[in-house]
Amino acid sequence: MSAAHEASLHPDEKYKAGKMGQKVVTGGLVGFVVLTALSWLLSGSAAGHTADGTGHSRFFYGYLIGWTFILSIALGALLYVLIHHLVKAKWSTSTRRVAEILAGTFPIIAIGGLVIIIPLLAGRDDIYWWANKGFDHAEHVSASKHTWLSPAFFAVRYVIYFAAWIGLARYFTVRSRKQDETGDLALSKQMQFFSAPAVIIFALTICYAAFDFLMTLAPQWWSTIYGVNYFGGAMIAGYASIALLSMILQRTGRLQRSITTEHYHDLGKMVFAFTFFWAYTAFSQFMLIWYANVAEETVFYNYRMFGEGWKWVSIVLTFGQWLIPFVLLMSRWSKRILPLFAVFCVWQLCFHWLDLYWNVMPNYHWGAEAHGAAHLVTGPLTGPVGENNVNFSPVDITTWFALIALFIAGIGRGLKGNLIPVKDPNLGASVAHENY
């Protein structure tokens, strides 16, 4: 039977990674170290938050954006694998290994995240205001937040999230690679069986991770749809990255015949669908908060709609992440002409980063006020709206690139063995897949 599966691949098809992975890992790690060091130097010598947007906190904020960016790609790719097994999909078989490679980056992302977690545990408040001493005395902060937002408990949740994601990714990748050797159909059954509980674990962890890593930046504020909105962005990033990595691998002469325009077309449909879904969740959050006009909630949009510069970022994001790709990706050709589709994938990834930037960076400016002799930090989204500038810094970009380099190193770890599940029973159907 296994011979028949391999026969579904063209005899000239190159599907072995060879030794490319090692070079990618080295390149990625060197890039990460150099760019991180550069970002640290660029962020200046001042510690903590400064009004002009410099200081080490800026480095950490940029780092958090880049880190949640690569995390979202890995999460999107992980769900691709889970859904593939859950719905017993066929078309997505030939790009599934690419998704597994992207989802295999969780260990390296977890290590990268220590740059955020360790300073937090050491008592530093470079990112999260709730780690600041002022938080204990802040008004309008309930007991529940003091419980939920303690560095130790936060770190415990961090471990739980990554244990779940690394565990899920490993479960599916190990079995998928094992099937390459044995062709055992029971492995497909195992993966299908476990995919349903896996999706539940995924849904819970991505939602609460978004609450923890991003929403708690402004601990006064909350929104129940926040996790779903991050999920929408993660799916755009995941599908776009699967398409881009497939294209890159094809440029090395591999997988020429097994990943076809039909697969890119379908990946493009998913990018389109989640572009719409992301906009739907973003609109739901915005419209309901704007309409009800409750001060505790509108504060989030107040700084993003009326802050100097931020209003433009909001407008650019609306057009860039939603309206323009929504209209242009509707066409069949923008998904089937590959150079054009590649542009849209890069475009959506850039705007996904901008979305995270828009979510994170307005929290950078912490207000402060005098309480008697003490000078207390009143946290993000306090103080005059007009003074909350974008204050764009090169560090914002260099940290992003640093994290992308780290992610590339993570991808390199997975570039070994077969780049396609060669003995998957559905591979033949996937290679022959046609949109009609």
Add this chain to the structure above:
Amino acid sequence: MPKAWFIALGVALVLASIGAYCIYHVVMTGIGAWGNNNSVGWAWDITNFVWWIGIGHAGTLISAILYLMRQQWRTSINRAAEAMTIFAVMCAGIFPIIHTGRPWLAWWMIPHPNDMQMWPQFRSPLMWDVFAISTYATTSILFWYMGLVPDLATFRDRSKTKLKQAIYGVLALGWRGSARQWHRYERAYLILAALSTPLVLSVHSVVSFDFATSLNPGWHTTIFPPYFVAGAIFSGFAMVMTLMIPARYLFGLKHIIKAEHIEAMCKVTLATGMMVGFAYSVEFFIAWYSGSEYEQFTFINRSTGPFWWSWLSMVTCNVIVPQFFWFKKCRTNPWIIIVLCLLINVGMWFERFVIIATSLSRQFLPSSWSYYWPTKYDVGVFIGTMGLFLTLFLLFIRFLPAVAISEVKNTLPEAHAGKDH
């Protein structure tokens, strides 16, 4: 024709008549005949409205989204599910129209040039509902009817009496089945499917805005739109199964609506049920996390306050009951499926009741706290809509092609000689 059909129609007509009488009484007396009071100003009526709108969602999901995803198993159930969408929207519309108090003036909600200095309040989410639901009804009817055309032509060609030939002939709009007609039909079908897809999300999202734009704790929360959509699909699939499982036995459709189709629907029900449960948990968590005492009170009051029984029914039916669908035995035994689906429909009704009545009975001002109890006219109108829905469904299944003949033919192996899909 099975005798059971006549018995069912008789029962449905009796229920519909009860509803007609109750509507007559409520319209003539005023909506004071209902149990609504000053605190609980929305009650059974709006609960029923939201519930019925939700029921219709399975049809749109099946006909539009599953079509775009090339899920060919949908062809066995899409026609009946689309019909249910239309009938459910009709039932839903009755409630807010009566609730206006002067249903004969409901047309004032439609923006039109007039000399009364009257114009709808576009800033009200209730007006958005008018547009969302009328768009939904229009698109659903168009989609359904267009899909019917080739099958109506088949009925026309097979009819033996002149009268039937004439009626089906007019309804078939001159369909001859030429290649050109089929080409245009396929294009139009795809476009309508694409247009209907955002409607699956938008209609119940707009319904959720009725609540979520307010300041009411338990109503104002940003996850409402996707949460309502998931709940709508959840209840819609439960209703499709409740009706289609008996129908496939009564009308000998077991070879078309196969056991695996029912099983697939059970899985969709389980998945959407889990999403609903997930949304409940997020709401609870954020109520606690936010530190807002009003939010926290609302959620504690729902589970331990005077309406605890409705909250318990909701959680049991919507969170626990669908878990049985994890087991293949429960997805393949028709009796178990029907019982579970009926419970899910009860649970989804209670979900809306919990959101509406429980929240309104305990608002910010303790002096206006109250309890709500329905009158016989509340119950009667609801039963009436059940009767109307069943009557229309029974007539549909008797006189119109309940299964999309041409689409099913397309998916048969013979239609794809030499191809494996």
